[in-house]
Amino acid sequence: MPKVLSGARFLLPDFHVIKANRPNRYLPMRPSRICHRLAGLAPPALLALLLGGGNALAGGPEPIEFRDGDVTLKATIYRPDGNGPFPAIIGMHDCAGLMNATGAVAVKYRDWAQLLVKAGFVVLYPESYSSRGLGNQCASRNRPVRPDHERVADANAARRWLEQQPDVQADHISLLGWSNGGNSMLWTVRPPPIREDKADFRSAVALYPACGRLSSTAWSARVPTLILIGALDDVASPQECERMVAGAKGRSARAAIVVYPGAFHDFDHPNRPVQVRGDYAFSSDGTGRIHTGTNAAARADSLKRVPQWLAR
Numbered sequence: 251m252p253k254v255l256s257g258a259r260f261l262l263p264d265f266h267v268i269k270a271n272r273p274n275r276y277l278p279m280r281p282s283r284i285c286h287r288l289a290g291l292a293p294p295a296l297l298a299l300l301l302g303g304g305n306a307l308a309g310g311p312e313p314i315e316f317r318d319g320d321v322t323l324k325a326t327i328y329r330p331d332g333n334g335p336f337p338a339i340i341g342m343h344d345c346a347g348l349m350n351a352t353g354a355v356a357v358k359y360r361d362w363a364q365l366l367v368k369a370g371f372v373v374l375y376p377e378s379y380s381s382r383g384l385g386n387q388c389a390s391r392n393r394p395v396r397p398d399h400e401r402v403a404d405a406n407a408a409r410r411w412l413e414q415q416p417d418v419q420a421d422h423i424s425l426l427g428w429s430n431g432g433n434s435m436l437w438t439v440r441p442p443p444i445r446e447d448k449a450d451f452r453s454a455v456a457l458y459p460a461c462g463r464l465s466s467t468a469w470s471a472r473v474p475t476l477i478l479i480g481a482l483d484d485v486a487s488p489q490e491c492e493r494m495v496a497g498a499k500g501r502s503a504r505a506a507i508v509v510y511p512g513a514f515h516d517f518d519h520p521n522r523p524v525q526v527r528g529d530y531a532f533s534s535d536g537t538g539r540i541h542t543g544t545n546a547a548a549r550a551d552s553l554k555r556v557p558q559w560l561a562r
Contacts, residue, residue: 342431432459480513
């Protein structure tokens with residue numbers, strides 16, 4: 251049975267709630283304008299908003315570049331209609347990178363961008379690999395772009411760039427990461443460091459991150475953080491993520507985890523039948539053989555849960 255460490259709403263029928271971690275010396279999040287907008291909709295209406303029609307977005311995708319240190323980061327941005335300012339989300343891609351083989355934004359990230367823009371967010375995807383001349387890294391064990399170093403720098407660079415944009419609400423910039431990008435997100439939100447101007451990320455969500463190494467470092471978060479992972483994930487261990495979240499209790503901002511029964515890696519993909527792949531550098535059993543594919547129930551819940559968490 252899945253476990254939910256949080257007071258989040260929209261529970262699936264077979265979920266049960268475990269007492270949430272309480273913040274320790276962290277101020278609670280105040281509801282934003284977008285949170286009130288979402289909360290005013292009944293769950294069916296919210297789902298209709300997220301899944302609604304529309305094949306193109308007026309404000310994206312738009313390729314951009316910005317300089318950070320020695321790296322010129324390539325990125326893709328999606329914007330809602332209007333002048334804003336809007337809350338923003340930085341999306342951190344997985345080990346396959348942001349683009350597909352044809353050079354277009356991969357369908358999973360395009361799908362999430364459309365959902366989140368309809369909910370009123372600016373969405374920025376920095377490209378950690380192609381910006382450094384690299385392609386898909388899923389089969390590589392020695393990755394030159396590390397989730398706890400270069401990708402943390404990329405997340406912070408993306409935040410600094412967004413803070414300067416007139417259509418972005420500078421005090422409401424959040425993180426969303428998938429797999430390796432979820433790992434980098436969890437490294438990014440560890441305390442301390444708070445910049446001198448005290449600006450920081452608002453909140454964070456990681457989908458199916460690998461938590462083992464983070465758990466061994468006594469992980470905690472300085473901003474409210476949610477983890478979504480499948481119970482059958484054989485790339486990342488849900489048990490390690492549960493231990494990591496439980497271990498952060500009492501010394502972290504709010505940390506929560508949802509474990510979805512019957513779900514594998516990439517459960518939120520819009521249309522991928524469950525398949526076996528044998529070319530991954532990292533897997534739970536060390537063979538490189540993993541399962542990946544859509545889980546309809548987990549996907550539907552995540553589509554509601556993620557924007558609600560990031561809207562606060």
